[in-house]
Amino acid sequence: MFSEYLQHLLYGYYPYLAGTVFLVGSLMRYDHGQFTWKTGSSQMLSSKNMRLASNLFHIGIIVIFFGHLFGMLTPHWVYAPFLSAGAKQVVAIVVGGIAGVLCLVGGAMLLHRRLTNPRVKASSSTMDNLILGLIVFQAALGVVSVFFSLGHLDGEMMLTLAAWAQAIVFFGGGAADYMTEVSWIYKLHVFLGLTIILLFPFTRLVHVWSVPFGYITRRYQVVRRRG
Secondary structure (H helix, E strand, O other), X not given: OHHHHHHHHHHHHHHHHHHHHHHHHHHHHHHHOHHHOOXXXXXXXXXXOHHHHHHHHHHHHHHHHHHHHHHHXXXXXXXXXXXXXXXXXXXXXXXXXXXXHHHHHHHHHHHHHHHHOHHHHHHOOXXXXXXXXXXXXXXXXXXXXXXXXXXXXXXXXHHHHHHHHHHHHOOOOOHHHHHOOOOHXXXXXXXXXXXXXXXXXXXXXXXXXXXXXXXXXXXXXXXXOOO
């Protein structure tokens, strides 16, 4: 009885708590704490291996984010005519595995830098280290889950997790029931992902809301030499 209650709490109610804090917290921080809305880059303090680590981390996490977004929230019938569940599972294993390794290596390098470089460590807050540590751990879990996925090449486990995510996002009801037979590695991965979403408004991660898409469409500046 307790395990059933805990499952509904973690995978039925907790996602909505995390999502609410994510949205409302981001809005309130933008409205009341715009001076804290920044990336907090430490590259000027120490640039050694910074570019490599940052590129690996960001490329990996961007691929992972959009892979999860479209992979989990796209209904099966959309891709079923041209891509079977098993084939999609293989694609997810290959692409997700590579992106996970990139994110893990880059994130571990950044975390090591924050914990060992005296200048960077002095400018890093506890929340900076905590959120980066959680993301690195989450990436490690994702890489480990790839080996578990090799035992589910029929894609059924992926469809189950996608059904849970769609039930949560589209308010389908009974979402927690989809997690009953799911392996512990996926449950931990989902829980940690929700926790990162919950903590999002209180960290430097809010800077992703400020992606400068306007630079893509802005007009060129005409610069003339003085006569």
